[in-house]
Amino acid sequence: MSFTPQEDESKDRLFVEALARGLRVLSAFRPGESALSNQVLAQRTGLPKSTVSRLTYTLTKLGYLSQDADSGYYRLGLAVLALGSAVLGSYDIRRVAAPLMRDFALKHTISVSLGMRDGSDIVYLETCRSQARVSVQLSVGSRVPLASTAIGRACYSSLSTTERELADTDMAARYGQDWPLVQAKLEQARQQVLQRGYSESFGEFERDVMAVGVALPSPAPGQGSLCLNASGPAFAFDADTMRQQIAPALMQLARQIVPGA
Incomplete structure:
Protein backbone atom coordinates (compact mmCIF):
# COMPACT_ATOMS: atom_id res chain seq x y z
CA MET A 1 0.00 0.00 0.00
CA SER A 2 1.47 3.31 -1.04
CA PHE A 3 0.29 6.76 -0.05
CA THR A 4 2.03 9.96 -1.01
CA PRO A 5 -0.07 13.03 -0.22
CA GLN A 6 0.40 16.06 -2.42
CA GLU A 7 0.52 19.62 -1.15
CA ASP A 8 -2.47 20.71 -3.21
CA GLU A 9 -4.79 18.00 -1.89
CA SER A 10 -6.03 20.36 0.83
CA LYS A 11 -7.45 22.52 -1.97
CA ASP A 12 -9.35 19.63 -3.54
CA ARG A 13 -12.93 19.76 -2.21
CA LEU A 14 -13.47 16.10 -3.16
CA PHE A 15 -10.45 14.95 -1.16
CA VAL A 16 -11.41 13.42 2.22
CA GLU A 17 -8.59 14.29 4.59
CA ALA A 18 -9.77 12.03 7.44
CA LEU A 19 -9.79 9.01 5.12
CA ALA A 20 -6.36 9.93 3.80
CA ARG A 21 -4.96 10.09 7.32
CA GLY A 22 -6.35 6.67 8.14
CA LEU A 23 -4.74 5.23 5.04
CA ARG A 24 -1.45 6.87 6.00
CA VAL A 25 -1.57 4.97 9.28
CA LEU A 26 -2.19 1.65 7.50
CA SER A 27 0.58 2.44 5.02
CA ALA A 28 3.07 2.92 7.85
CA PHE A 29 3.27 -0.82 8.52
CA ARG A 30 6.10 -2.67 6.82
CA PRO A 31 6.57 -6.37 6.01
CA GLY A 32 7.99 -8.40 8.87
CA GLU A 33 6.98 -6.01 11.66
CA SER A 34 4.92 -7.45 14.49
CA ALA A 35 3.30 -4.38 16.04
CA LEU A 36 3.76 -0.61 16.25
CA SER A 37 3.02 1.97 18.93
CA ASN A 38 1.10 5.19 18.38
CA GLN A 39 4.36 7.06 18.84
CA VAL A 40 6.08 5.17 16.01
CA LEU A 41 3.03 5.57 13.80
CA ALA A 42 3.03 9.31 14.47
CA GLN A 43 6.71 9.52 13.51
CA ARG A 44 6.19 7.60 10.27
CA THR A 45 3.06 9.42 9.17
CA GLY A 46 4.00 12.92 10.33
CA LEU A 47 0.64 13.18 12.10
CA PRO A 48 0.15 14.42 15.69
CA LYS A 49 0.11 11.60 18.22
CA SER A 50 -3.37 12.63 19.40
CA THR A 51 -4.65 12.29 15.83
CA VAL A 52 -2.96 8.91 15.44
CA SER A 53 -4.57 7.72 18.69
CA ARG A 54 -8.04 8.53 17.36
CA LEU A 55 -7.28 6.90 14.04
CA THR A 56 -5.89 3.68 15.54
CA TYR A 57 -8.93 3.48 17.84
CA THR A 58 -11.29 3.84 14.87
CA LEU A 59 -9.35 1.42 12.67
CA THR A 60 -9.33 -1.14 15.48
CA LYS A 61 -13.11 -0.84 15.87
CA LEU A 62 -13.46 -1.48 12.14
CA GLY A 63 -11.10 -4.48 12.15
CA TYR A 64 -8.32 -2.90 10.09
CA LEU A 65 -6.04 -2.93 13.14
CA SER A 66 -5.84 -5.16 16.19
CA GLN A 67 -4.37 -4.12 19.52
CA ASP A 68 -2.08 -6.26 21.65
CA ALA A 69 -3.57 -6.51 25.12
CA ASP A 70 -0.22 -6.46 26.93
CA SER A 71 1.80 -3.83 25.06
CA GLY A 72 -1.03 -1.75 23.64
CA TYR A 73 0.74 -1.80 20.27
CA TYR A 74 -1.12 -2.23 16.99
CA ARG A 75 -0.82 -4.67 14.12
CA LEU A 76 -2.71 -4.95 10.85
CA GLY A 77 -6.08 -6.63 11.27
CA LEU A 78 -7.95 -9.27 9.31
CA ALA A 79 -9.96 -6.66 7.41
CA VAL A 80 -6.73 -5.57 5.70
CA LEU A 81 -6.02 -9.18 4.81
CA ALA A 82 -9.47 -9.47 3.25
CA LEU A 83 -8.83 -6.38 1.15
CA GLY A 84 -5.44 -7.73 0.08
CA SER A 85 -6.96 -11.04 -0.92
CA ALA A 86 -9.60 -9.22 -2.97
CA VAL A 87 -6.93 -7.20 -4.74
CA LEU A 88 -4.79 -10.23 -5.55
CA GLY A 89 -7.85 -12.15 -6.70
CA SER A 90 -8.61 -9.46 -9.26
Whole structure:
Protein backbone atom coordinates (compact mmCIF):
# COMPACT_ATOMS: atom_id res chain seq x y z
CA MET A 1 0.00 0.00 0.00
CA SER A 2 1.47 3.31 -1.04
CA PHE A 3 0.29 6.76 -0.05
CA THR A 4 2.03 9.96 -1.01
CA PRO A 5 -0.07 13.03 -0.22
CA GLN A 6 0.40 16.06 -2.42
CA GLU A 7 0.52 19.62 -1.15
CA ASP A 8 -2.47 20.71 -3.21
CA GLU A 9 -4.79 18.00 -1.89
CA SER A 10 -6.03 20.36 0.83
CA LYS A 11 -7.45 22.52 -1.97
CA ASP A 12 -9.35 19.63 -3.54
CA ARG A 13 -12.93 19.76 -2.21
CA LEU A 14 -13.47 16.10 -3.16
CA PHE A 15 -10.45 14.95 -1.16
CA VAL A 16 -11.41 13.42 2.22
CA GLU A 17 -8.59 14.29 4.59
CA ALA A 18 -9.77 12.03 7.44
CA LEU A 19 -9.79 9.01 5.12
CA ALA A 20 -6.36 9.93 3.80
CA ARG A 21 -4.96 10.09 7.32
CA GLY A 22 -6.35 6.67 8.14
CA LEU A 23 -4.74 5.23 5.04
CA ARG A 24 -1.45 6.87 6.00
CA VAL A 25 -1.57 4.97 9.28
CA LEU A 26 -2.19 1.65 7.50
CA SER A 27 0.58 2.44 5.02
CA ALA A 28 3.07 2.92 7.85
CA PHE A 29 3.27 -0.82 8.52
CA ARG A 30 6.10 -2.67 6.82
CA PRO A 31 6.57 -6.37 6.01
CA GLY A 32 7.99 -8.40 8.87
CA GLU A 33 6.98 -6.01 11.66
CA SER A 34 4.92 -7.45 14.49
CA ALA A 35 3.30 -4.38 16.04
CA LEU A 36 3.76 -0.61 16.25
CA SER A 37 3.02 1.97 18.93
CA ASN A 38 1.10 5.19 18.38
CA GLN A 39 4.36 7.06 18.84
CA VAL A 40 6.08 5.17 16.01
CA LEU A 41 3.03 5.57 13.80
CA ALA A 42 3.03 9.31 14.47
CA GLN A 43 6.71 9.52 13.51
CA ARG A 44 6.19 7.60 10.27
CA THR A 45 3.06 9.42 9.17
CA GLY A 46 4.00 12.92 10.33
CA LEU A 47 0.64 13.18 12.10
CA PRO A 48 0.15 14.42 15.69
CA LYS A 49 0.11 11.60 18.22
CA SER A 50 -3.37 12.63 19.40
CA THR A 51 -4.65 12.29 15.83
CA VAL A 52 -2.96 8.91 15.44
CA SER A 53 -4.57 7.72 18.69
CA ARG A 54 -8.04 8.53 17.36
CA LEU A 55 -7.28 6.90 14.04
CA THR A 56 -5.89 3.68 15.54
CA TYR A 57 -8.93 3.48 17.84
CA THR A 58 -11.29 3.84 14.87
CA LEU A 59 -9.35 1.42 12.67
CA THR A 60 -9.33 -1.14 15.48
CA LYS A 61 -13.11 -0.84 15.87
CA LEU A 62 -13.46 -1.48 12.14
CA GLY A 63 -11.10 -4.48 12.15
CA TYR A 64 -8.32 -2.90 10.09
CA LEU A 65 -6.04 -2.93 13.14
CA SER A 66 -5.84 -5.16 16.19
CA GLN A 67 -4.37 -4.12 19.52
CA ASP A 68 -2.08 -6.26 21.65
CA ALA A 69 -3.57 -6.51 25.12
CA ASP A 70 -0.22 -6.46 26.93
CA SER A 71 1.80 -3.83 25.06
CA GLY A 72 -1.03 -1.75 23.64
CA TYR A 73 0.74 -1.80 20.27
CA TYR A 74 -1.12 -2.23 16.99
CA ARG A 75 -0.82 -4.67 14.12
CA LEU A 76 -2.71 -4.95 10.85
CA GLY A 77 -6.08 -6.63 11.27
CA LEU A 78 -7.95 -9.27 9.31
CA ALA A 79 -9.96 -6.66 7.41
CA VAL A 80 -6.73 -5.57 5.70
CA LEU A 81 -6.02 -9.18 4.81
CA ALA A 82 -9.47 -9.47 3.25
CA LEU A 83 -8.83 -6.38 1.15
CA GLY A 84 -5.44 -7.73 0.08
CA SER A 85 -6.96 -11.04 -0.92
CA ALA A 86 -9.60 -9.22 -2.97
CA VAL A 87 -6.93 -7.20 -4.74
CA LEU A 88 -4.79 -10.23 -5.55
CA GLY A 89 -7.85 -12.15 -6.70
CA SER A 90 -8.61 -9.46 -9.26
CA TYR A 91 -5.43 -10.29 -11.17
CA ASP A 92 -6.27 -13.39 -13.19
CA ILE A 93 -2.73 -13.48 -14.54
CA ARG A 94 -1.54 -14.83 -11.18
CA ARG A 95 -3.45 -18.07 -11.78
CA VAL A 96 -1.74 -18.47 -15.13
CA ALA A 97 1.68 -17.43 -13.89
CA ALA A 98 1.92 -19.34 -10.58
CA PRO A 99 2.37 -22.92 -11.90
CA LEU A 100 4.76 -21.75 -14.62
CA MET A 101 6.77 -19.82 -12.03
CA ARG A 102 6.96 -22.85 -9.74
CA ASP A 103 8.32 -24.97 -12.58
CA PHE A 104 10.85 -22.25 -13.43
CA ALA A 105 12.05 -21.98 -9.82
CA LEU A 106 12.48 -25.75 -9.54
CA LYS A 107 14.22 -26.14 -12.89
CA HIS A 108 16.72 -23.32 -12.39
CA THR A 109 17.04 -23.47 -8.57
CA ILE A 110 16.33 -19.75 -8.40
CA SER A 111 13.58 -17.55 -6.99
CA VAL A 112 11.14 -15.92 -9.40
CA SER A 113 8.59 -13.18 -8.70
CA LEU A 114 5.78 -11.34 -10.44
CA GLY A 115 5.31 -7.69 -9.49
CA MET A 116 3.41 -4.53 -10.34
CA ARG A 117 4.47 -0.91 -10.11
CA ASP A 118 3.02 1.22 -7.31
CA GLY A 119 4.49 4.70 -7.52
CA SER A 120 8.26 4.41 -7.17
CA ASP A 121 8.05 0.83 -5.84
CA ILE A 122 7.28 -2.64 -7.10
CA VAL A 123 4.80 -4.73 -5.09
CA TYR A 124 5.13 -8.51 -5.36
CA LEU A 125 1.90 -10.22 -6.48
CA GLU A 126 3.31 -13.75 -6.64
CA THR A 127 6.64 -15.28 -5.73
CA CYS A 128 8.13 -18.77 -5.90
CA ARG A 129 11.27 -19.33 -3.90
CA SER A 130 14.09 -21.57 -4.88
CA GLN A 131 14.36 -24.92 -3.11
CA ALA A 132 18.02 -24.19 -2.45
CA ARG A 133 19.16 -23.90 1.16
CA VAL A 134 19.72 -20.16 0.71
CA SER A 135 17.23 -18.12 -1.32
CA VAL A 136 15.98 -14.55 -1.57
CA GLN A 137 13.51 -13.97 1.27
CA LEU A 138 10.74 -11.87 -0.29
CA SER A 139 7.05 -12.74 -0.33
CA VAL A 140 3.68 -11.59 -1.68
CA GLY A 141 3.12 -7.98 -0.64
CA SER A 142 6.83 -7.18 -0.32
CA ARG A 143 7.86 -3.81 -1.73
CA VAL A 144 11.13 -3.11 -3.51
CA PRO A 145 12.34 0.11 -5.14
CA LEU A 146 11.87 0.78 -8.83
CA ALA A 147 15.32 2.33 -9.18
CA SER A 148 17.77 -0.28 -7.91
CA THR A 149 16.14 -3.66 -8.58
CA ALA A 150 16.06 -5.67 -11.79
CA ILE A 151 12.29 -6.06 -11.59
CA GLY A 152 11.87 -2.33 -11.04
CA ARG A 153 14.18 -1.37 -13.88
CA ALA A 154 12.38 -3.71 -16.25
CA CYS A 155 9.08 -2.14 -15.30
CA TYR A 156 10.46 1.40 -15.62
CA SER A 157 11.79 0.61 -19.09
CA SER A 158 8.34 -0.49 -20.26
CA LEU A 159 6.61 2.77 -19.27
CA SER A 160 5.36 5.24 -21.84
CA THR A 161 7.09 8.61 -22.02
CA THR A 162 4.31 10.24 -19.99
CA GLU A 163 4.32 7.49 -17.36
CA ARG A 164 8.11 7.63 -17.14
CA GLU A 165 8.07 11.39 -16.60
CA LEU A 166 5.57 10.97 -13.76
CA ALA A 167 7.70 8.21 -12.24
CA ASP A 168 10.76 10.45 -12.54
CA THR A 169 8.96 13.17 -10.61
CA ASP A 170 8.13 10.73 -7.80
CA MET A 171 11.69 9.45 -7.64
CA ALA A 172 13.24 12.91 -7.80
CA ALA A 173 11.34 13.73 -4.60
CA ARG A 174 12.28 10.39 -3.05
CA TYR A 175 16.02 10.49 -3.77
CA GLY A 176 16.69 14.22 -3.55
CA GLN A 177 20.27 15.15 -4.37
CA ASP A 178 21.02 11.54 -5.36
CA TRP A 179 18.41 11.63 -8.13
CA PRO A 180 20.75 12.56 -11.03
CA LEU A 181 22.88 9.47 -10.35
CA VAL A 182 19.80 7.29 -9.90
CA GLN A 183 18.32 8.66 -13.12
CA ALA A 184 21.49 7.91 -15.04
CA LYS A 185 21.39 4.30 -13.81
CA LEU A 186 17.76 3.98 -14.85
CA GLU A 187 18.47 5.32 -18.32
CA GLN A 188 21.37 2.90 -18.66
CA ALA A 189 19.04 0.07 -17.64
CA ARG A 190 16.39 1.24 -20.13
CA GLN A 191 18.90 1.14 -22.96
CA GLN A 192 19.94 -2.35 -21.91
CA VAL A 193 16.31 -3.52 -22.03
CA LEU A 194 15.91 -2.03 -25.50
CA GLN A 195 19.03 -3.85 -26.69
CA ARG A 196 18.83 -7.17 -24.83
CA GLY A 197 15.24 -7.50 -23.65
CA TYR A 198 16.02 -7.70 -19.93
CA SER A 199 17.39 -5.62 -17.05
CA GLU A 200 19.87 -6.57 -14.37
CA SER A 201 20.83 -5.66 -10.82
CA PHE A 202 23.92 -7.39 -9.54
CA GLY A 203 24.48 -6.60 -5.88
CA GLU A 204 22.93 -3.12 -6.14
CA PHE A 205 19.74 -3.64 -4.15
CA GLU A 206 21.11 -6.33 -1.85
CA ARG A 207 24.85 -6.86 -1.91
CA ASP A 208 24.72 -10.65 -2.19
CA VAL A 209 21.79 -10.92 -4.62
CA MET A 210 22.01 -11.29 -8.40
CA ALA A 211 18.84 -10.58 -10.38
CA VAL A 212 17.51 -10.09 -13.89
CA GLY A 213 14.08 -8.74 -14.85
CA VAL A 214 11.68 -8.54 -17.78
CA ALA A 215 8.47 -6.60 -18.39
CA LEU A 216 5.06 -8.03 -19.28
CA PRO A 217 2.18 -6.34 -21.12
CA SER A 218 -0.65 -5.15 -18.87
CA PRO A 219 -3.16 -8.04 -18.53
CA ALA A 220 -6.20 -5.75 -18.73
CA PRO A 221 -7.04 -2.09 -19.36
CA GLY A 222 -6.48 0.02 -16.29
CA GLN A 223 -4.12 -2.44 -14.61
CA GLY A 224 -0.56 -1.34 -14.05
CA SER A 225 2.73 -2.46 -15.52
CA LEU A 226 3.67 -6.04 -14.66
CA CYS A 227 7.18 -7.46 -14.51
CA LEU A 228 9.09 -10.62 -13.61
CA ASN A 229 12.42 -11.19 -11.99
CA ALA A 230 14.67 -14.11 -11.23
CA SER A 231 17.02 -13.67 -8.29
CA GLY A 232 19.55 -15.79 -6.48
CA PRO A 233 22.53 -15.59 -4.13
CA ALA A 234 25.79 -14.32 -5.58
CA PHE A 235 27.73 -17.39 -4.43
CA ALA A 236 25.57 -19.56 -6.71
CA PHE A 237 24.95 -17.24 -9.68
CA ASP A 238 27.59 -15.07 -11.31
CA ALA A 239 26.97 -12.37 -13.91
CA ASP A 240 27.68 -14.65 -16.88
CA THR A 241 25.24 -17.29 -15.64
CA MET A 242 22.53 -14.71 -15.10
CA ARG A 243 23.02 -13.17 -18.55
CA GLN A 244 23.57 -16.30 -20.59
CA GLN A 245 21.23 -18.79 -18.90
CA ILE A 246 18.74 -17.18 -16.55
CA ALA A 247 17.81 -14.08 -18.58
CA PRO A 248 16.90 -15.99 -21.78
CA ALA A 249 14.90 -18.49 -19.70
CA LEU A 250 13.08 -15.64 -17.93
CA MET A 251 12.17 -14.03 -21.25
CA GLN A 252 10.79 -17.39 -22.39
CA LEU A 253 8.76 -17.61 -19.16
CA ALA A 254 7.31 -14.17 -19.91
CA ARG A 255 6.21 -15.40 -23.34
CA GLN A 256 4.55 -18.43 -21.74
CA ILE A 257 2.63 -16.25 -19.30
CA VAL A 258 1.61 -13.61 -21.86
CA PRO A 259 2.04 -14.81 -25.45
CA GLY A 260 3.71 -12.11 -27.47
CA ALA A 261 5.52 -10.61 -24.47
